[in-house]
Amino acid sequence: MSGRSYVHGYTAREAERLSDQAETLAGLLHGDTRYPAGSRVLEAGCGTGAQTVILARNCPEARITSVDISEASLGEAKMRVQDAGIENVTFETGDIFDLRYEPGSFDHIFLCFVLEHLEEPRRALERLRPLLRERGTITVIEGDHGSAYFHPDSAHARRTIGCLVTLQREMGGNALIGRELYPLATGAGYRDVHVSPRMVYADGSRPDLIRGFTRLTFTAMVEGVGDNAVSRGMMSREDWARGIADLYRAAGPDGVFCYTFFKATGRK
């Protein structure tokens, strides 16, 4: 954000991918986030609203304010929330680093897949902290592409993932941020920080997860940067194709795919 471009595109396929991802992971990532009736919740960086819908459904009586810096994303998020018949979300345009709310305006702050795109994730957490009331909570969810491994193993597939990590780094982001949530949140001044890894493990006994996560979420995300990676000479088109084919092979009946998300909670 902050004027930089975003590694995930806004194509129709990309929107579908983000939606598939949200559904598949809803229970794993969000199941234990239930904000009580009347609580004031800030969703910082709502993007196209994929997580907003889940959050609002899980906390139907909380008062959610979802902000994003991108008007285009907000437009989509509004439609998505409207389509879902959700009425407890207010959308506002805003920069996470410069939100104009009074100190202590929120009981809870929620960020999901946001810090990975920021050059200064710790500063973002520091800037959000005053917006919490005393003892208010923050919840941060991030992935970590370095947590991806699979069977059959494949150097080509690992390289395609490496391209995504590199491209995201060049845009100022960090695709390996999940593992850093504990030092980030404690360093930003939060107390009682607790990080809980949420591992997705997909083998032949879990075809829904293979489809929903290995294929439609992770591999589709890697595929999304293929033209960029190849045109920039990071991999030859042939090697890229082989890497993607190997990722799909790990989504076959004898394949296994592992990926871990990290969920941190802390208090002001």
Add this chain to the structure above:
Amino acid sequence: MSGRSYVHGYTAREAERLSDQAETLAGLLHGDTRYPAGSRVLEAGCGTGAQTVILARNCPEARITSVDISEASLGEAKMRVQDAGIENVTFETGDIFDLRYEPGSFDHIFLCFVLEHLEEPRRALERLRPLLRERGTITVIEGDHGSAYFHPDSAHARRTIGCLVTLQREMGGNALIGRELYPLATGAGYRDVHVSPRMVYADGSRPDLIRGFTRLTFTAMVEGVGDNAVSRGMMSREDWARGIADLYRAAGPDGVFCYTFFKATGRK
């Protein structure tokens, strides 16, 4: 095994490491394995008995037969079990691929950190299967060194781990076997195979785990192959030292370390 040498040495420090590892991981890996009174359990490949002690304590009324191909390891295992006052374990010398028990002799078979050392892990599981009674269960626990990642990230540290993986592969083993347990067990003919990943996540809030796992288990294990890796020119001594220092840095108060074990169960 099978006449090949073993990647983990038998020095005093190594024995201490294996004991520390067993204590730290006992709950995570073994907590849900409780064989009932009178059940006949085969522990295939007991090594020096680090897991035997935990298994026998958790299943005090099961009748456990622990076999290993190494007389030296069995001697140590016997002493360990005797020191712990455990009386429900019988030790026998035997080759996993050629055990002389009657078909159906056991209700349950248990293997922990064994398949990683075998050239033919699937054949081992196939050879063990007839020893189970109908509907008898098998439990297999393995690590996966490709599941290790940490903060701060370090290419040198990753290379030291890569050396361990390579050395184990050259000895006929597979340090990345954890992720393969589902296809291995189903391929060997077991039914109702269920694999459950057991992730170790150690951050600054968990100093006991940092000490017991990141330092005394994982980093100590990598350090154990240092002379071998350096003398074979896999890494310079300087690079090796830097990699190990970086692993210890991931065990510092701001560091994070992640590793995943895999536990598979199945039925005959």
